Amino acid sequence: MKWHSSAQMLEPAIRWLTRREHPAGREVTLHRRRIYILPTRAGYVYGMMLVIMLLGAVNYTNSMAFLLTFLLVGLGANGIWHTHRNLLGLRVIRLPAKPVFAGESAHCLYRIENPGHVPRRALMLHRGPSGGEPVAVEARSGTIARLSLPAERRGHLRPGRFSISTVYPLGLFRAWSWIEFDEAVTVYPRPVPANATPPRPSGDKDTGVTRPLEGDEFAGLREYQRGDSPRQVDWKALARTGDLYTRNFEVQRGGNIWLDWDALPATDTETRLSMLCYQVLKAHERGLCYGLRLPGIAFEPDRGAEHRSRCLTALAHFGHPA
Numbered sequence: 001m002k003w004h005s006s007a008q009m010l011e012p013a014i015r016w017l018t019r020r021e022h023p024a025g026r027e028v029t030l031h032r033r034r035i036y037i038l039p040t041r042a043g044y045v046y047g048m049m050l051v052i053m054l055l056g057a058v059n060y061t062n063s064m065a066f067l068l069t070f071l072l073v074g075l076g077a078n079g080i081w082h083t084h085r086n087l088l089g090l091r092v093i094r095l096p097a098k099p100v101f102a103g104e105s106a107h108c109l110y111r112i113e114n115p116g117h118v119p120r121r122a123l124m125l126h127r128g129p130s131g132g133e134p135v136a137v138e139a140r141s142g143t144i145a146r147l148s149l150p151a152e153r154r155g156h157l158r159p160g161r162f163s164i165s166t167v168y169p170l171g172l173f174r175a176w177s178w179i180e181f182d183e184a185v186t187v188y189p190r191p192v193p194a195n196a197t198p199p200r201p202s203g204d205k206d207t208g209v210t211r212p213l214e215g216d217e218f219a220g221l222r223e224y225q226r227g228d229s230p231r232q233v234d235w236k237a238l239a240r241t242g243d244l245y246t247r248n249f250e251v252q253r254g255g256n257i258w259l260d261w262d263a264l265p266a267t268d269t270e271t272r273l274s275m276l277c278y279q280v281l282k283a284h285e286r287g288l289c290y291g292l293r294l295p296g297i298a299f300e301p302d303r304g305a306e307h308r309s310r311c312l313t314a315l316a317h318f319g320h321p322a
Helices: 001-008 011-017 041-060 063-085 235-241 270-286 305-316
Strands: 027-029 034-037 091-094 105-114 118-127 135-137 142-152 156-158 162-166 173-179 186-187 217-223 246-249 256-260 289-294 297-301
Touching: 001 256, 034 063, 041 063, 063 142, 091 235, 105 118, 105 186, 118 142, 135 186, 156 297, 162 297, 186 305, 256 270, 270 289, 270 305, 289 305
Parallel strands: 256 289
Antiparallel strands: 027 091, 034 173, 091 105, 105 142, 118 135, 118 162, 156 186, 162 173, 217 246, 289 297
């Protein structure tokens, strides 16, 4: 919300002062020294209003004005305590994150546990300008909060430092705590259909096209796509209908196939990895027994979800330090 911005102006300085904190392994408990609190924009307006009311009460020596002013001061002071307590003692536990493909959003999941006897309301996770939906945690219970991050490129995606914050109950103060876990989300390459022209890197010429997994078993006709071999075109269908169709062949389930880095027509690394990612997904979808060859590493033909995960993980981390 916009009225949080006044407190957020000082957050970079506080973040710099706490930069020496090491990333946690799996769990963080929010004790008093980890929680910071500042007024929101509404809180500053509230404070200015109290000062004006106090000056008016002093000027007119009005006892009812003094009573109202001190009543509102006590309400604000009580709001500070309640806002701080809304975070105090919470446990934030990191949950395993599912791998995603480049171009998608990675969802980091955290379990927030409340060991106290008072419910905690309006808790939010923030990383930079993005934030999740407010969550509430009942007394002696827990809930799952999600932090979404854009996965722009393959490899490791580290969420880094994020904050958990609250303005409950009055919205006059914002309390928050910085959290950082030693975690990373695996980002697979963006799948590029092997029967489509791969994206060209800037400054390079067309690197050619690659074709889908081919085999000996006829699997029907499909519409002609640029780059299909003339030997696969159904010329009889062209004579009958006037439209171009391509004969589609698949590998029989009993055979083994190899998805080979050197067999791809693309020249740049990222396009090859994207094509291999697409082929791994298609081979797994068809239930094929497939192997994967990369420079310096090879996975013997196999099938199943575990083999698919091994191959995709190898593609995600290819050329990147572990």
